[in-house]
Amino acid sequence: MNYTIYPLKGVGDFERTPQSAFPCDYIPSESAFFYYDASGQLAAIEVAAPARPTINGLDLLSLTFGKAIAKLAALDEHVETDAAGATAYQLGVSIYVTLAKDGDDAPVESVLAFRQGYYD
Secondary structure, eight states, rough: EEEBTTTTTTTTTTTTTTTEEEEEEEEGGGGGEEEEOOOOOOOEEEETTTOEEEEETGGGGGBBBHHHHHHHHOOOTTEEETEEEEEEETTTEEOOOOGGOOOOSSSOOOEEEEEETTTT
16 A cells, blocks of 8 residues: 655544554554554554555655665755664654664665654
8 A cells, every 4th residue: 555644744534443452553464553642543654565655755665774864854854863763853754774773775664654743
């Protein structure tokens, strides 16, 4: 499934169902986790292949760590990196890269799109 990321808004209007026993939903066929806030509203979505998350037409899962940081930095001048990936707070996007500490050629493994306030 294709997911268009809307900066600081997420990927659309998903709402947790009252039957949900956990603060997230998981769709195995899409490798997609949906995380909710206390009111049941979608706070973030994390996806991995075969999903295709894009922002400004950029397929984030097709990039290496170094290329993803460069592309995100062109859209958000305050991208923070760490040993597990990077976060572009102004865009509401994080990338997870298991081998980020090993260099820029490591593949992006998952993408988290989050609403404003998710990390507060």
